[in-house]
Amino acid sequence: MKVVRQMLERYYTIKENGQSELEIKKSRFICSLKRVETEEEAKQFIQETKKEHWKANHNCSAFVIGEKNEIQRSSDDGEPSGTAGVPMLEVIKKNELINVAAVVTRYFGGIKLGAGGLIRAYAHSVSHALQEIGIVEGTLQQELSIHLAYPQLGKIENFLELQQVNVKEILYTDKVIVVCMVNEKEITAFQESIIELLSGQVNFTEGAVSYYEQLVQPKD
Structure with missing residues (x-):
């Protein structure tokens, strides 16, 4: 695996690139996951996803880069501060994944979730995608x-x-x-x-x- 350059004894990452979808109170949450090697590659993936889902209300993102997750970034993309990107990032970190980018696309269904509901929804979107795609x-x-x-x-x-x-x-x-x-x-x-x-x-x-x-x- 090219992403691990100093021959770690072991690592965890996603099995493959992919996506999964959930409906939570009539809003569609689509989580896209990708293996990435650099911050530039992660940003490009985020931009490509935003372009694909340009009609969506939000394309929130989080990624970790490096053997010890030296680079960590997250974005709420218009959702209330701290309700999307950070919860997504925490799921990635909890699973000890390296070199993974996640984008959760939300198509608003008309029912507001509140701060707590958003946090749960975005975190669950990522954890559900990890279940669907698999961790190795x-x-x-x-x-x-x-x-x-x-x-x-x-x-x-x-x-x-x-x-x-x-x-x-x-x-x-x-x-x-x-x-x-x-x-x-x-x-x-x-x-x-x-x-x-x-x-x-x-x-x-x-x-x-x-x-x-x-x-x-x-x-x-």
Whole structure:
């Protein structure tokens, strides 16, 4: 994942770009989410959404940029101060997401919500979108190829399934090569476990270090 430049051990972000819609007291709330790498990209996304929904009453926004959310911005876009952008931002931060921009578009339905109602509506729009689109945890992993004899395959497959190790592929040559992804900090202990399991009849080849993303539950 390009957005993480200093190889964090793990991060959380949205699974993919997308949007969801809610109707709250006859107002339409459309939340659009996007992965972004820079503040400029986030601002461009906000402007594009405003252009798309130019007839809407409000296009409120919030985004976080950086490994530790060094850049945080929010906008109420005409809603009463503190009732839209900040609640949206708080949902993003509560879920510990990095490099995410959110825009909640509101088409007013004629019923005023009041300050408390607006805060709940904008926060719920973002949390609902996160439920719909999904959150992933990216974990820094080492590609590891396990070279073994064919009779050992069943034993290693059972072990990897029990340990919930991500198997990338299995190659069948004169030997079997099981290519899996292992958390980088656990690589030594993992290899030692395999050596013990197969009584030393195994060889390893280490590949690239990359991020493996897995769905996790959003925080309510």
